[in-house]
Structures are given as C-alpha cells and as structure tokens.
Amino acid sequence: MTVQPDELRLAAEFPDATRDRWQHLVEGVLRKAGREGISGTAAEDALATELQDGITARPLYTAEDGATDAGYPGFPPYLRAGRPQGTTVSGWDVRQHHAHPDAARTNEAALADLENGVTSLWLSVGGAGLPVAALPDALRGVYLDLAPVVLDAGAEFAAAAEELLRLYERRDVPPQAALGNLGADPLAVLARTGDDESLTGHLAAAARLAARCDRDHSGLRALTVDALPYHEAGASPAQELGCSLATGVAYLRELTAAGLSVDAACAQLEFRYAATADQFLTIATLRAARRLWSRVAEVSGAAPEARAQRQHAATSTVMMTRRDPWVNMLRTTVACLAAGVGGADAITVLPFDSAIGLPDAFARRIARNTQSVLLEESHLARVIDPAGGSYYLERLTDELAHAAWAWFQEIERAGGQAAALRSGLVHDTLAQTWARRSDALAHRREPITGVSEFPHLAEAPVVREPAPTGPAASAAPAAPASSASSADGAAAPASAATGAPGRSRALPRVRRDEAYEALRARSDAHLAATGARPRAFLAALGPAAAHTARATFAANLFQAGGIEPVHDPVTVDAATAGEAFTRSGATVACLCSSDALYAEQAEAVAAALKAAGARRVYLAGRPGERREAYLRAGVDEFVAAGCDAVAVLTSALDDMGVA
Numbered sequence: 189m190t191v192q193p194d195e196l197r198l199a200a201e202f203p204d205a206t207r208d209r210w211q212h213l214v215e216g217v218l219r220k221a222g223r224e225g226i227s228g229t230a231a232e233d234a235l236a237t238e239l240q241d242g243i244t245a246r247p248l249y250t251a252e253d254g255a256t257d258a259g260y261p262g263f264p265p266y267l268r269a270g271r272p273q274g275t276t277v278s279g280w281d282v283r284q285h286h287a288h289p290d291a292a293r294t295n296e297a298a299l300a301d302l303e304n305g306v307t308s309l310w311l312s313v314g315g316a317g318l319p320v321a322a323l324p325d326a327l328r329g330v331y332l333d334l335a336p337v338v339l340d341a342g343a344e345f346a347a348a349a350e351e352l353l354r355l356y357e358r359r360d361v362p363p364q365a366a367l368g369n370l371g372a373d374p375l376a377v378l379a380r381t382g383d384d385e386s387l388t389g390h391l392a393a394a395a396r397l398a399a400r401c402d403r404d405h406s407g408l409r410a411l412t413v414d415a416l417p418y419h420e421a422g423a424s425p426a427q428e429l430g431c432s433l434a435t436g437v438a439y440l441r442e443l444t445a446a447g448l449s450v451d452a453a454c455a456q457l458e459f460r461y462a463a464t465a466d467q468f469l470t471i472a473t474l475r476a477a478r479r480l481w482s483r484v485a486e487v488s489g490a491a492p493e494a495r496a497q498r499q500h501a502a503t504s505t506v507m508m509t510r511r512d513p514w515v516n517m518l519r520t521t522v523a524c525l526a527a528g529v530g531g532a533d534a535i536t537v538l539p540f541d542s543a544i545g546l547p548d549a550f551a552r553r554i555a556r557n558t559q560s561v562l563l564e565e566s567h568l569a570r571v572i573d574p575a576g577g578s579y580y581l582e583r584l585t586d587e588l589a590h591a592a593w594a595w596f597q598e599i600e601r602a603g604g605q606a607a608a609l610r611s612g613l614v615h616d617t618l619a620q621t622w623a624r625r626s627d628a629l630a631h632r633r634e635p636i637t638g639v640s641e642f643p644h645l646a647e648a649p650v651v652r653e654p655a656p657t658g659p660a661a662s663a664a665p666a667a668p669a670s671s672a673s674s675a676d677g678a679a680a681p682a683s684a685a686t687g688a689p690g691r692s693r694a695l696p697r698v699r700r701d702e703a704y705e706a707l708r709a710r711s712d713a714h715l716a717a718t719g720a721r722p723r724a725f726l727a728a729l730g731p732a733a734a735h736t737a738r739a740t741f742a743a744n745l746f747q748a749g750g751i752e753p754v755h756d757p758v759t760v761d762a763a764t765a766g767e768a769f770t771r772s773g774a775t776v777a778c779l780c781s782s783d784a785l786y787a788e789q790a791e792a793v794a795a796a797l798k799a800a801g802a803r804r805v806y807l808a809g810r811p812g813e814r815r816e817a818y819l820r821a822g823v824d825e826f827v828a829a830g831c832d833a834v835a836v837l838t839s840a841l842d843d844m845g846v847a
Contacts (some may be wrong), residue, residue, distance in 0.1 A: 206604045210248065220247055223504055226670065240424035240470070240621070241591040249579035256586055261572045263492070265482040267475050267585070269531050270496035274572035280527075281534035281561045283338065283500065285557060287312035288546055289656050291325035294318055297552060299329055304553070308336040310370065310502075310536055314344035316656050323351045324358075332361045336574040338458075338500075339371035340412070344385065346372070346393040348412075353400075367407040369458050372397050375435050378609050379417040382694035394439070395446035398456040402448055409498070411439055412455045418614070419462040420505055421695035424624025425473045426588055430595030433480055433615065434605040438639065440488055451494035454485055463501040463535070465519040467526035468584060471575050474499060474530030476589040480596075486498035502536040508543040509701045512638030513650050516540035521558050528568045528577050535559060543699070545652030598761065610692040622698055629700055630834035639701045640833060643747040645711075657662060703834045711750020714846045722844045723774035724806075727753040727765050729781035729789050729796060735759065739780040746778070749837030751844075754837060762792035766800035775844045779823070787814060791821035792806040798822035804843045806836075 203209075214231040218224075226234055235247035261263055263270030269275075284306045288294045298309055311318060311326065318326055320341065327337065330794075332355070341348035349370040356366045374390035378384075389531065398410035406770030413431040415423075436457055443453035461477060463470045478497045485495035503523040508516050517540045527535045537558050547555075562568045575581045602608045610613070628634040633639040699705070716719050724746045728735035743753040754772040757764070769777055777797045779790055786809065794805050804824045811818050811826050820825075827836055 191421050194597050196589075202685075205247075207250070207252075209350065211663040215421050226656035227561055240589065240625070243584070243587045243591065245468075245580075246843050249583060251579065253579050253583050256582075256664065257429075258576055258582065262496070264486065264495055266478040266496045267482075268573040268576050270478060270498065270533065274531060275528070275569040276572060279569040280532060281308050281336070281500075282306050282556060282559045282563070283308045283310050283534045283536045284552065284832045285310045285312070285536050285538065287655060288316040289318055291318060294322075295324040295328050295330075297490065297549070298326065298776075300549070301552065302335055302587045304329065304503065305556050308338060309337045309499075310340060313339055313341040313348045315342060317341075320344055320348045320351050323348065324355050325710070327355065332356060332359055333365040334839050336367035336369075336407075338369040340410075340414075341371055342380065342784045343377045343390070344373075345370065345390075346397070349397055353405075359679070364406050364782075365405045366405050369409040369412055370397055370401070371391065372410050372411050373412045374415050375605055375609070376412075376414050376417055378606060382692045384606070384610065384692060391442050392446075392523060395442050395448075398443050398453070399446060401456060402452045410462055411443075412458050412636070414460040414498075416460060416462055416502065416505075417695050418618060420697045421615075421618045422506075422625060422698045423618045424471055424621050426463065426591035427471065427595050427618060427621060429477055429480060429588070429592035430599060431605065432461070433484055433592065433596040433597040434479060434608070437484055438485075438605050439486070440441070450485070450489045454490050454494045458498045458500055460502060461532075462504040462506070463502045463523040463527040463530075463532070464507050467522050467529075468581060469588075470501075470523060470526035471530040472584040472588050474527065475573075475575075475585045476502060476534055476592060478531070479585070479589055480592060487595045499532045500534040500536070501530070501532035503527075503538045505538065505543065505697075506699055508699070509542045509636060509639050510705055511701065512644055512647060513544060514638055514661070515638040516543070517554060517558070520555065520604075520830045521562075524558055525562055525566075525568065525636040525804060528562055529573075530721065531573060538833050541650055541652050543657075544650055547652050612693055615695060618695065625790055626703065630703060630832050632832055632833050633699070633830070635788060636700055636704070640748045641744065643744070645747050645750065645752055665688065666708045689796075695713070707749040707834070707837050709750075710841050710846050714750075719749060720773070721752040722841060722846050723752045723754050723770040723772060724840070725774035725797075726753050727769070727779050727793055728755060728759050729779065729793060730759060732758065732786040733783050734782040735780045738782075741829070742778045742780050742806070742808045742827065745836070746840070748833060750842060751840060760793065761789060765793045766796045769797055769800045769802060774805040775802070776806070776840055778808055778827070780808045783809065783812070786811075786818075790814075790818055794818065794822035804840065 208414050211228055211231050214235065215227050218226050218231055218234060223234065232247060236247040245267055261269035261274050282305055284301045286294050286298055286309060298476045302806050313320055313323065323841060337352060339348050339352060371396035374387055374394055376391060378387055394411055401410045412437045413432050415428045418431040419428045425789050440450065441456060443456060444450055448608055459477065461473060477499065480495040482495040503520045507519050520537045524535055526535050537555040539547035539555045540828065541547050541551045599605055599608045602611060602613050634642050638644065671777045711721050726739050739755060744752045754774055757768055790807060797805050805822050807818060807823045807826050810828050
C-alpha cells in the first residue's frame, strides 16, 4: 500500500487554520474580557498596537502581508547586510566608549577593555571628555594598527584628528595600517549647540580630512553621520533615520564639491544609530537604514559596491535610568542583541551606570561581557540577517523606511538639514514627538521598570564620579544630492549644505525617566530634611482577596513618585480608619478594595479619613455611577490604570508640602 504525502502530516485529520477562524477565536477572548460586539477584522484591530511614525503593529502577520525583495547580503539594497559574509567570520566590532577626562585612567580602562574582548575604542575628546593633547597618553600601549580608534570631539574634531594622525606617525604606524574614524561631524555640532558661526569652516575642514584619508589612509574614515543627537532629543525611529539620510547627503555634496568621487565620499562615512530595548524596532531601523542609504547612494551615482552603509549602533542613553540602574543591564542586553541581529558592523554597550556618572570598572566589564556572551555563547553572529523572512519584521522594515523617506523629503524641501536646524523645523518636530511620548510615559502606557513600575524606594543609591559636561558633538544632518531627492519626488535644492548663516536652537537631551526622576528628587530632599519620606496611607477595605490588586496598584503608583505607602493594618473600616491613618504618619490616604465593597464602605471610610486630617483622599479604581456620592463623602481623586501618574504624584507632593 502506498502512503500518500498528506497522510504523513500530523495535522492531516484536522481542518486547515484560516484567518477567519483565528479571528473567531479572538472574538471569544474579547467577549470574556467584557468587550462584546467586536467581530471579524475589528477583533483583530482590537489587539493592534500603535507605534510611532504612524505605524501599527498588528497581532498577526502572514505571507499575505507581503514584503519587498530583500535581496542578498552584500548586494544592493543591502537590506540584509552590508557585506556578503555579514559578521559571520569574526563577529561584529565590539566598540567600548570612554569619556574620562583623566588620560591615565582612560588608558588603564582602555587597555583592560582591549585585553578582555573589546576590539575598538570610541573616545569622547574635548569639552565632554579627554583633552585633545592627552590623546597620546590615553592611547599609550594600544596597538594602533590592530585596534581601531574612533574619535568624537565635537567642534574640536580637526585638532583631535591632527593629534591622532601625528600619533600614528610617531608610533611608526604605516598610513595604510591606521584604522578607525576621525569623527568629523560639523552638523552634529550645529544640532548639539545651535551655534553655526563656524559651520562653513568645519565643513571645509571635514572635507580636507576626507581627502587626506582617501589619499593616504585607506583604513580611516573621516566623518561620522551620528543620528544620536536626534534620538537623544526625542526623535522617533523614522525621524532619526531621516535626519541621518539628510546629513549623509549633505556630506556627499560637500565631499564631491571638494573633489572626491561619489564612491570615495561614501567610503568616508560611518553612520551611528541608537539601539533600544525595543528589539523589533531596533532591528527594523538598522535594516531600513541600509536600504535607504543604498537608494540615496544609487541615485547619487555611486557604484553598487559603494552603496553599503557602515553602521555603528550604540545603546540608547534615553532608555537608561538613574534609579534602579541594575535594570539597565537588561535593557542594554536586549538592545545589543537587536543591534547584532539587525546587522550593525560595530556595537557599543553603554555601562549600566552611565546615566549616573563616569562608569566604574565593574560596569565596563559587564558591558563588554554582554557582547562576549552574545557573540561567543549565544553565537548571534553566525547567521546573516536571522530576522530576514519574518513577516512582521519585513513589513515593519518597509513601513519604517517609507516613513523615514517622507521625513527626509520634508527636510529637503526645507532646504536641507542645516536649514532645517536653523529654521527650527527639526527642533519643533522632535519636540512634538517627545511631547507625545512624554504623555505615554506619564500615563504609564510606556512603562519604565524600576521607575514608573515596580520602583524600589529602599534601594541604596549608586554613586559615581560626575561625568564631564560640554557641547560634545554627535551627528546632525543636512541636505541630499538633488538626484537623490528627485528620484522619489522630493523637491530638494542643490545648494550647499551650509545655507544662509543664522542661529538655530540647540537640540535638548531627554531621558525617559526625567519626569519621575524630578519627583523622586523631591522625595529625597524631604527625606534628607526630615528623616522620613512623604507617606500615603493605604486604607484597604475587606479581605485580602478584595483589596490586594488595587492596594498593589496604589503602592506601585505612589512609590513611582517617591511616596512611601503605609499598609498597616492590613484592613480597616469606618471605625478604625481614622486612628490607623493618624498612626501612619501619612498626610494623604488611598482607598483600596473591590467595587462591591466600595459601594458598602467607601463613603463612610472617606469621611473618617477626612475627619482624621487627610489632606487628600484617593480611591483606587474607576467610580462609575457612584462618582458624585464618593466625591460628596470626601474622596478627592480617582486613580486607575491609564491615569496621568506624573500629574497625580506631582499634586500629591504639593498637597503634602514637599518642596
């Protein structure tokens, strides 16, 4: 008897799964959650998540969603990898960042890194890091023909580059053996500082460095297209990408005007992007960046082999927290994984304490070992573009690329990146994006573990030496080649990158935790002045089964603002609430229980708390039809999932008299 192939399938006797059948199952789940009357596509839509840039993440992707032709690694559009071998041969470049102003300590840390898995050094030089003249001391003992050095010197990039080039000569490093990036990024200086008085001179100096590297130092790149200034000002992923494209094209124009060919100009650029704990967006961002730059290079006249984008991914400073900084280790691990999967050529993992001050040796060791584990134990670099073919990631990459290109075109219509910075277009657009994200953070739609969710008030503070401050540059963007813009309909002028001189607004640096950090700082000051934190009494009604969920919610909420919750005794009623409140030392109180028990006891307990001197009484949950009755009884405010936590906590501290 011949066995047919279908009979060998384990699922042969089961009906085929269809999207309609799956949606029907979703309908049932929604009904159980109390969401009646939602069916078909609407049921699927109910599970969708709105991302930034007008992108929606759907709960299910299939082959029907389609994808553009991703091509092959090392070939245009370079979506899958910039090189045919990807990072499979030796892994990505493990690049450690150093910003200590003391040359001896930087040297000690750099040598420790290089001896323990790091393959290149990223040095902040100038106002926010190592003095330019101290470069030779900081690099003492470093084999400069083996370990690439990447400079980040802001407005001092020309002096820093000359110092490094002289060091290569003194160390007898052959010109062709020098490795790294001189870090010129004039538009980043404009974005960071708002001062464009020297922009024309900076662009000319960058072009001279590029010509010199092209002529004498084939292993050195002269310019960095750093998207971090935009990311750190609150940009969305598409805005970060669009600004980097505009910057890259501005530099192409400047370099080709100085005499370099388009291919040679492309070879002088390295792009730097932020890697965040949103692993899918990070993967898609890096893939989309390669595809977009390949298109720009193509219409600018670059040969196919010159269109690949060299990428450096650095874990985001925006996502790093100052409270419970140990959680940053988890964030940077996910970000590093995403950058590796996304195909970055070089990756920097910031130490977990970098938001507090200068990292210590332990933090740097954890940062480099994070990469070592992912490379050597997880074997993350063994497969090229392991995310390729994922219906979701291919669709996300495509949608992100289109959103980024639209923003890139808007910048071009404004006259290019320098003009967009001067006019305030970039500043204002990013500010609007950050305002929307800040609202999500305040309402805890975007939670921050250890800060807005599950904070630990009793944690011992992590103290570090303060980091130097100054107008250190990362990158900013400028204008694309006219052919690059017109290829997809952007009406970009072919003027020089500098445009008309003027004064732009410096881009701010934001952090996700900043609103909550301000609240915690108020609590810390109160603790230092009085010996105790501000307190909130949790008036839990009924048995644990009735009040635990909302008591936990309330405790979590108040601690996010540095307010210590007091849940003692475990349960109270109208007769005992007043005395318990007085004994707690709190000045505000929060009722916590089930809706049924609220209906029976909330009004009497609220009145008792007010009589005992509570300045403000909260009720955890949504009041429904009893709202007015609760307000008349003494409840001042209702707190529930989705409330504006920052506003609630700010007013609570105000009511408590906490400065």
